[in-house]
Amino acid sequence: MITPGRFKDDPAEPRLVLAKTAVLREVDPELSWTERELPERERTKHVHRLHPYLGKFVPQLAEVFLRRYGTPGGLVWDPFVGSGTTLVEANALGMGAAGCDISAFNCLLARVKTDAYEGRALEDDLVRLEARRSKSRARRASPYVERWFAPRAVDELLAFRGRIGGTTYPDLWRVVLSRAARSARLTRHDDLDFPREPVGGEYFCHKHRRVCRPVGEAEKFLTRYARDAARRVQEFSHLRTDAPVTVVGGDARVVSPPGPIDLVLTSPPYPGLIDYHEQHAYAFELLGLERRDPEEIGRGVSGYADAIAAALRRAVAALRPGGKVVVVVNDSRGLYDGILAAAGLRLEDRVLRHVNRRTGRRNGEYYEEILVASP
Ligand SMILES: C[S@@+](CC[C@H](N)C(=O)[O-])C[C@H]1O[C@@H](n2cnc3c(N)ncnc32)[C@H](O)[C@@H]1O
Numbered sequence: 001m002i003t004p005g006r007f008k009d010d011p012a013e014p015r016l017v018l019a020k021t022a023v024l025r026e027v028d029p030e031l032s033w034t035e036r037e038l039p040e041r042e043r044t045k046h047v048h049r050l051h052p053y054l055g056k057f058v059p060q061l062a063e064v065f066l067r068r069y070g071t072p073g074g075l076v077w078d079p080f081v082g083s084g085t086t087l088v089e090a091n092a093l094g095m096g097a098a099g100c101d102i103s104a105f106n107c108l109l110a111r112v113k114t115d116a117y118e119g120r121a122l123e124d125d126l127v128r129l130e131a132r133r134s135k136s137r138a139r140r141a142s143p144y145v146e147r148w149f150a151p152r153a154v155d156e157l158l159a160f161r162g163r164i165g166g167t168t169y170p171d172l173w174r175v176v177l178s179r180a181a182r183s184a185r186l187t188r189h190d191d192l193d194f195p196r197e198p199v200g201g202e203y204f205c206h207k208h209r210r211v212c213r214p215v216g217e218a219e220k221f222l223t224r225y226a227r228d229a230a231r232r233v234q235e236f237s238h239l240r241t242d243a244p245v246t247v248v249g250g251d252a253r254v255v256s257p258p259g260p261i262d263l264v265l266t267s268p269p270y271p272g273l274i275d276y277h278e279q280h281a282y283a284f285e286l287l288g289l290e291r292r293d294p295e296e297i298g299r300g301v302s303g304y305a306d307a308i309a310a311a312l313r314r315a316v317a318a319l320r321p322g323g324k325v326v327v328v329v330n331d332s333r334g335l336y337d338g339i340l341a342a343a344g345l346r347l348e349d350r351v352l353r354h355v356n357r358r359t360g361r362r363n364g365e366y367y368e369e370i371l372v373a374s375p
Helices: 059-069 085-092 104-114 119-130 143-148 151-164 170-184 219-237 278-287 304-316 336-342
Strands: 016-018 024-026 075-078 096-101 203-205 210-212 245-249 261-266 319-329 346-354 367-374
Touching (some): 059 085, 059 261, 085 245, 143 151, 143 278, 151 170, 151 219, 304 319, 319 336
Parallel strands (some): 075 096, 096 245
Antiparallel strands (some): 319 367, 346 367
């Protein structure tokens, strides 16, 4: 387990920040790690780097609250499961874990991260996937795929997709296909999160500080990411426990936890910050997943508070006596006092933490709050 350090370089002075409620709030140094204390390779350890995902919380933060309020052998519920950080960390601590998400791709990712794998079968799958066959394109690509990928990349992606069928772990390789597709899109290297238009030729790249050209192939990513994924799931298999994990695709306002829960640990979408379907548009296309954009909470402010309160109310209904609800939020609109009250929750603690680059390339400081509540 990581030993939490102090905030920034001044161990004596906790930082004071003007939070949304216009009150000077103290940053909790125990939950605010510097880059040196918590480098990227630790934040994205083992399965947490299987696929890029904007908006996940760091596993070390989840671990702190699971150890504080979770019960080994009990059940933790995350109604906005995203890439499955809560489930992975709960499982490693021997806690049953369940979650739901409206994005079919996020559900796939959370399942793949928490599944069990066997080394020999993974190796056999890799051999099968690397055995390239016909170079001619026997498959039809959708207009989206034709538009966002170079012809050679389309061929390589579709051929890989065709080889997934006979493998033992098709969902793992579908995530690899998606990760490779993300890297192979006709986008600027410095604009991978939400590119609007494909790029056709050379451009000045702010990431590499030189003239770059868009990627024209996918095979090198497919090979590299397949090997990387196999290594990462095997690394996690040494930490993984037999505690049950359940991932449900659906709307948190209507999905109930699969049993009585001891802890809710979640990070809801924030209004207007990240479009969770659009960030993986290429995956929905290539994997043929159903999009449920209209049910995604946070696409606008209107109705946001009611929607989150409804999801929390449903979770609270399954909470055992003494159970806690821990919500990680960037409550810049000051909505959460009302949301918790509407969900029948009483706020017990409100902690401000400094976030080390949570949502990709952003300027300026970024803070989020952890709200601890109970019915
Ligand atoms: C901040 S992210 C959660 C990130 C997660 N804690 C992690 O570490 O990966 C919020 C998630 O809420 C999901 N979401 C949005 N509307 C939803 C709804 N109506 N029901 C369930 N999930 C929803 C989004 O798809 C997104 O994955």
